[in-house]
Amino acid sequence: MNKYENLKNIVAAMDADVQKFYNGNAAAGTRVRKALQDVKKAAQEFRIEVQELKAKNK
Numbered sequence: 726m727n728k729y730e731n732l733k734n735i736v737a738a739m740d741a742d743v744q745k746f747y748n749g750n751a752a753a754g755t756r757v758r759k760a761l762q763d764v765k766k767a768a769q770e771f772r773i774e775v776q777e778l779k780a781k782n783k
Contacts, residue, residue, distance in 0.1 A: 728771040735763050 745753035
C-alpha cells in the first residue's frame with residue numbers, strides 16, 4: 726500500500742506545476758516532465774509489487 730501512496734503523492738505534488746505550465750511557464754514544464762518520469766518509475770515499482778503479491782496468494 727505504501728507504493729500506491731507514493732504514486733498518489735507524486736501526482737498530487739505536480740498539480741501546481743501543471744497549472745503553471747498551461748499558463749505559459751516553460752520552467753514548470755521541465756518540472757512536470759521530471760515528475761512524470763517519477764510517476765513512471767513509481768508505477769512500475771507498484772506494478773511489480775502487485776504482481777508479486779498476486780503470485781504469492783495463488
